[in-house]
Amino acid sequence: MTLAELLLGVAALLLHLALSVAAAPMLGALADWVAAMPADRPRSRPSRAGLMAALRRPWQRLAWLMAKEPVLAENASAVGGMAPILAVAVTLAAAALVPSFLRGMPTGGLADLPAILALLGLANLILLLGSLDIGAAGPGLAAMAAPSAALPALPGLVLAVAGLWLASGGTGLEILLAAHDGGAPGRSVARLLATVALGLAALAAGSGEDGLSRELAGPDLALFGLQSDLRRLAWIELVTALAWPGSLATVHPNPLYWPLGLLLWAVRVTAGGVMLGAVRGWLAVPGARRQLARASAAFGVLAPLLLLAGRAAE
Amino acid sequence: MDVSLLVLVGLLLVLMGVLAAKAMRRRAGIVAGVGASLCALALLAGARGAALPVPIGLAGGGGALQLDGLSALFLFLSFLVAAFAEAEPLCLVATCLAMLAGDLVLLAAAAALALLALPPQGLGRRPGRLRTMAAGGLVGACALLGGVAAPAGALLPETGFSLVRDGVATLGREAAVLLPVLVLLGVAPLLGLWPLAAWHRRLCGTAPPWAAALASLLGLFLLLRLLLGLAGSAPAAGWGYGLAALGIASALAAAVGALRAQTLRGAVARLLAVQNGLAVLGVGICLLARTDDLPGLAAAALDAVLLLLPTQVLAGLAMLTLAAGMEEEAGASLLARLGGLVQSMPRATALAAVAVAMLAFLPPVGGFPALWLLLQSTLAVARVAPVPALLAMVAAAVAVALSGLAWVRLVAVAGLGRPRTPRGAAAQEIGGRLGRTVAAMLVLPGLIGLLPGVWLRLLRSVGAGLAAGVDADPPPLLHLVVPGGGATLSPLALAVLLLVAIGGCLLLGRRLAVRPERRAPAWQQGSAPPPPWLPFGDPLTQIGPATLVRMVGRQAGPAGWPGLSRMRPRRLRAMLAAPEAVGAWLLAALRRHGAVLALALLAGLLASRGA
Numbered sequence: 049m050t051l052a053e054l055l056l057g058v059a060a061l062l063l064h065l066a067l068s069v070a071a072a073p074m075l076g077a078l079a080d081w082v083a084a085m086p087a088d089r090p091r092s093r094p095s096r097a098g099l100m101a102a103l104r105r106p107w108q109r110l111a112w113l114m115a116k117e118p119v120l121a122e123n124a125s126a127v128g129g130m131a132p133i134l135a136v137a138v139t140l141a142a143a144a145l146v147p148s149f150l151r152g153m154p155t156g157g158l159a160d161l162p163a164i165l166a167l168l169g170l171a172n173l174i175l176l177l178g179s180l181d182i183g184a185a186g187p188g189l190a191a192m193a194a195p196s197a198a199l200p201a202l203p204g205l206v207l208a209v210a211g212l213w214l215a216s217g218g219t220g221l222e223i224l225l226a227a228h229d230g231g232a233p234g235r236s237v238a239r240l241l242a243t244v245a246l247g248l249a250a251l252a253a254g255s256g257e258d259g260l261s262r263e264l265a266g267p268d269l270a271l272f273g274l275q276s277d278l279r280r281l282a283w284i285e286l287v288t289a290l291a292w293p294g295s296l297a298t299v300h301p302n303p304l305y306w307p308l309g310l311l312l313w314a315v316r317v318t319a320g321g322v323m324l325g326a327v328r329g330w331l332a333v334p335g336a337r338r339q340l341a342r343a344s345a346a347f348g349v350l351a352p353l354l355l356l357a358g359r360a361a362e
Numbered sequence: 363m364d365v366s367l368l369v370l371v372g373l374l375l376v377l378m379g380v381l382a383a384k385a386m387r388r389r390a391g392i393v394a395g396v397g398a399s400l401c402a403l404a405l406l407a408g409a410r411g412a413a414l415p416v417p418i419g420l421a422g423g424g425g426a427l428q429l430d431g432l433s434a435l436f437l438f439l440s441f442l443v444a445a446f447a448e449a450e451p452l453c454l455v456a457t458c459l460a461m462l463a464g465d466l467v468l469l470a471a472a473a474a475l476a477l478l479a480l481p482p483q484g485l486g487r488r489p490g491r492l493r494t495m496a497a498g499g500l501v502g503a504c505a506l507l508g509g510v511a512a513p514a515g516a517l518l519p520e521t522g523f524s525l526v527r528d529g530v531a532t533l534g535r536e537a538a539v540l541l542p543v544l545v546l547l548g549v550a551p552l553l554g555l556w557p558l559a560a561w562h563r564r565l566c567g568t569a570p571p572w573a574a575a576l577a578s579l580l581g582l583f584l585l586l587r588l589l590l591g592l593a594g595s596a597p598a599a600g601w602g603y604g605l606a607a608l609g610i611a612s613a614l615a616a617a618v619g620a621l622r623a624q625t626l627r628g629a630v631a632r633l634l635a636v637q638n639g640l641a642v643l644g645v646g647i648c649l650l651a652r653t654d655d656l657p658g659l660a661a662a663a664l665d666a667v668l669l670l671l672p673t674q675v676l677a678g679l680a681m682l683t684l685a686a687g688m689e690e691e692a693g694a695s696l697l698a699r700l701g702g703l704v705q706s707m708p709r710a711t712a713l714a715a716v717a718v719a720m721l722a723f724l725p726p727v728g729g730f731p732a733l734w735l736l737l738q739s740t741l742a743v744a745r746v747a748p749v750p751a752l753l754a755m756v757a758a759a760v761a762v763a764l765s766g767l768a769w770v771r772l773v774a775v776a777g778l779g780r781p782r783t784p785r786g787a788a789a790q791e792i793g794g795r796l797g798r799t800v801a802a803m804l805v806l807p808g809l810i811g812l813l814p815g816v817w818l819r820l821l822r823s824v825g826a827g828l829a830a831g832v833d834a835d836p837p838p839l840l841h842l843v844v845p846g847g848g849a850t851l852s853p854l855a856l857a858v859l860l861l862v863a864i865g866g867c868l869l870l871g872r873r874l875a876v877r878p879e880r881r882a883p884a885w886q887q888g889s890a891p892p893p894p895w896l897p898f899g900d901p902l903t904q905i906g907p908a909t910l911v912r913m914v915g916r917q918a919g920p921a922g923w924p925g926l927s928r929m930r931p932r933r934l935r936a937m938l939a940a941p942e943a944v945g946a947w948l949l950a951a952l953r954r955h956g957a958v959l960a961l962a963l964l965a966g967l968l969a970s971r972g973a
Binding site for chain 2: 121123125129134145176199214223
């Protein structure tokens with residue numbers, strides 16, 4: 049790798065990180081806006097000004113919360129104080145591995161699907177420990193609800209990873225994305241099914257984190273919100289990139305394709321945000337997440353079955 | 363002269379030194395440290411299987427002590443355990459002799475002696491029977507291997523390893539069924555495998571911390587030596603599936619048990635058994651790959667076991683040591699009476715958090731690279747046997763997730779929150795020397811987690827000896843690569859990325875947080891202030907070990923999956939208890955009719971050989 053290529057790669061990575069941090073709160077706001085649309089405006093069309101205000105609001109809220117006085121419980125230890133910022137850092141590291149609009153970034157060699165999933169899980173575990181820090185029963189139980197409710201989604205997640213591996217021959221993101229460039233149609237369908245299973249498992253596992261923030265205030269709450277938004281963005285980028293790898297530009301050889309990649313990234317993320325907002329109401333229905341988990345497992349089983357059937361037919 | 367032979371002689375002197383130190387009532391830790399250094403030297407020199415004849419063994423056998431890669435690795439870890447935790451010399455020497463054995467008679471005798479020397483001596487009925495059964499199973503497995511390897515017409519069996527390996531080229535059907543059963547009867551109690559885990563739980567719960575570490579090392583060594591090293595050249599088709607199923611069942615049962623455990627060391631015992639279950643899964647995949655002639659997959663699965671080993675043993679030893687210290691200081695072993703230790707024992711809690719991070723497979727270092735390689739190996743099995751591999755992956759993932767939640771429960775209930783007893787509130791920090799020792803225990807697993815390639819390159823002689831047909835390319839130093847090249851894991855680079863992210867976030871957070879923090883009373887959901895006779899608060903307003911379990915059970919259990927919701931709890935309990943009952947029946951039968959069974963076994967073997 050020449051020096052120019054290295055510099056280009058570093059610039060791409062920095063741009064990717066800046067975009068992720070900038071877009072994450074707006075993604076959350078977009079999802080909130082879409083989710084609130086039917087209640088706010090039952091008979092009128094959504095206005096552009098309303099959307100712009102909604103997109104600005106999370107940043108204003110972030111600044112307002114950061115300026116507040118941090119309040120900790122009397123018996124809180126360093127675990128509770130450090131948990132939100134550590135969770136943000138771990139999620140940011142995971143987000144750095146997921147390609148947003150470019151393939152071939154310097155972190156591309158580190159991007160492995162199980163490692164990314166483990167990092168996202170680690171961030172949740174840190175938040176969970178932070179919530180259990182003061183030992184109060186109410187917040188503790190509410191916090192434990194998030195990881196325990198995510199357990200039913202685990203089979204779907206694992207089967208999705210297995211399906212992607214069987215269809216592409218690896219779990220490295222670069223390999224998974226490159227596998228879409230060619231291959232038999234059966235493999236492409238299996239990859240798509242596995243990607244759907246991954247997305248459904250992410251929805252089933254990741255929508256119950258409200259209990260983790262029950263005792264947070266001020267800057268800690270701001271960091272929790274940022275972490276939550278970053279995690280959602282990383283998931284959306286991951287799933288949409290796997291579903292539509294052609295939308296990603298490459299770092300080399302021609303940076304002139306970057307704007308096109310940026311445009312398509314915006315389309316992917318917006319579509320993901322709108323979808324997230326659209327299903328949010330449904331996700332609040334009791335039992336909906338369990339149904340999602342089962343659907344994820346079903347899609348996850350379908351992908352290897354399709355590949356096996358194809359192999360038997362050959 | 364060969365370096366391995368010199369090291370072998372040196373190790374014998376070290377073992378004598380350990381016994382002499384005991385006789386002179388001196389600390390044997392330094393001597394054990396010398397032993398560990400010698401083993402490290404042997405590993406660096408690529409231990410080539412140097413042998414030293416000894417007048418032990420049957421006529422015609424090659425009775426010998428030998429030092430190959432596998433022995434050197436396990437001896438290295440055993441001496442490290444002894445150096446850190448002052449192991450009982452007799453138990454250490456017997457364990458080391460079993461690892462140095464180059465002859466089945468010596469192996470059986472030393473393993474049986476080590477089992478009998480393991481504390482605690484005053485066992486209850488069931489753990490005591492398990493110990494006897496384990497010794498019987500190991501002796502039986504060695505006898506079976508010797509008998510199978512004996513040349514036709516020979517009066518006495520062959521016992522030297524090199525001759526046994528040649529003799530066991532083709533196992534009969536009966537021997538192929540009996541051998542893994544006997545080996546597993548021998549090692550399952552040592553590793554805490556389901557459903558024979560009672561002795562392992564007792565070892566972790568009441569014996570000194572080194573006992574559980576030595577038991578795990580001995581169990582894994584015997585499993586690798588007998589099934590992979592000696593009989594692994596001709597594994598039967600079902601061995602791999604059977605071992606993998608047993609490993610997963612053990613990991614799942616131990617993870618569920620850890621979530622429900624009432625005592626601190628009881629929970630740690632079950633969580634260490636999860637690790638052992640995953641190691642057995644790795645050995646099963648290795649055997650499966652050998653049966654299907656997939657040397658790359660066999661090497662990857664074995665690498666996963668070799669990566670898991672130091673984390674399980676040394677981080678587990680650190681965790682057990684800290685748990686024992688915490689129980690002693692807080693004056694309670696029940697989780698419901700522990701709490702808030704992060705306030706009174708911050709150093710011990712911080713060290714425990716590091717050990718937990720390694721044992722709970724948290725990325726990017728510690729046990730995570732081993733788990734990642736095990737996952738990749740299981741994925742690779744999906745090409746050969748898709749349905750079992752997918753089921754194994756899901757079950758293993760659930761076991762790992764449950765064990766992660768159990769670790770969180772352990773840390774949250776014992777370390778966080780408020781103290782629950784006066785003695786817990788007055789608990790004192792562990793001593794500086796103990797703290798440094800525990801920190802030293804965690805150094806090697808940490809380094810191996812960061813640079814797994816260096817460890818695997820050091821252990822190439824082990825891989826070459828056990829995973830036949832392994833390719834000649836040395837593993838890369840800085841990252842793990844799966845055989846097909848479909849995935850790469852770079853723990854060091856990931857750790858650097860995480861450190862940069864954490865550093866940047868801390869720096870930015872400090873800049874942006876403009877006001878100093880304020881402490882305020884925590885809201886207790888409207889409960890009245892605790893009365894004077896509840897100085898540590900109302901227990902109903904605090905999290906406890908049972909509340910967290912109930913939450914996980916409610917959310918992820920029957921409600922999460924419809925099939926489970928139709929199952930009555932009583933029926934579920936009966937299903938879970940059935941294997942335990944079978945194990946108890948087997949023990950009782952062995953106790954009552956052991957001689958008859960042994961004779962029947964011998965007659966069956968002779969008949970099969972005659973046929």
